[in-house]
Structures are given as C-alpha cells and as structure tokens.
Amino acid sequence: MASFTKFAILKVFGDLAASRPVDKITVKDITDQCGISRNTFYYHYQDIYQVLKAYVQYSAEHVIELMVADEGYISIADYLNRLDVFE
Numbered sequence: 001m002a003s004f005t006k007f008a009i010l011k012v013f014g015d016l017a018a019s020r021p022v023d024k025i026t027v028k029d030i031t032d033q034c035g036i037s038r039n040t041f042y043y044h045y046q047d048i049y050q051v052l053k054a055y056v057q058y059s060a061e062h063v064i065e066l067m068v069a070d071e072g073y074i075s076i077a078d079y080l081n082r083l084d085v086f087e
Contacts, residue, residue, distance in 0.1 A: 006044050013051050022052055054066050
C-alpha cells in the first residue's frame, strides 16, 4: 500500500461497505470517518468507484497471500471449498 492515508480510506470504505450498499457510500462518509479533507481524498482517488476497485484488488491480493502463507500454493477453488464458501 502506497501510504497510510490510502490504507485508511480503504479500511473505512470496507467498514462502510459491510453495513450499506456501495452506491450509498459518499466521499463525505469516508472523509468524516478518516478525519481527512475532501482534497486529500481526491489526491489519492478520483471517485468512490476507484476506491471500490482498489479495495477489491487489495482484498484479492490479501486472500492470495494468506493462501500461499497458509498452505503453499493451492488453487483458489480448492481454498474456497475448504472454507465452505459455497455451501
């Protein structure tokens, strides 16, 4: 992650997305919870959808890192089946 601020934005976005639809999350929601200005937000991201894309990418990379650290390389399908995600 490039900076503490970018990570904080992603963390707050994830917290908000856990409790409401993404299309209901505003830049103001994020900046208020992060304690940053709108200018700071826009320095790092163009809009909420760019944050969503970065959040999904970061989350996917994190899952893959956990898979590799946990068991060595295994396929994503095998890993998800072990977690019973589809049941």
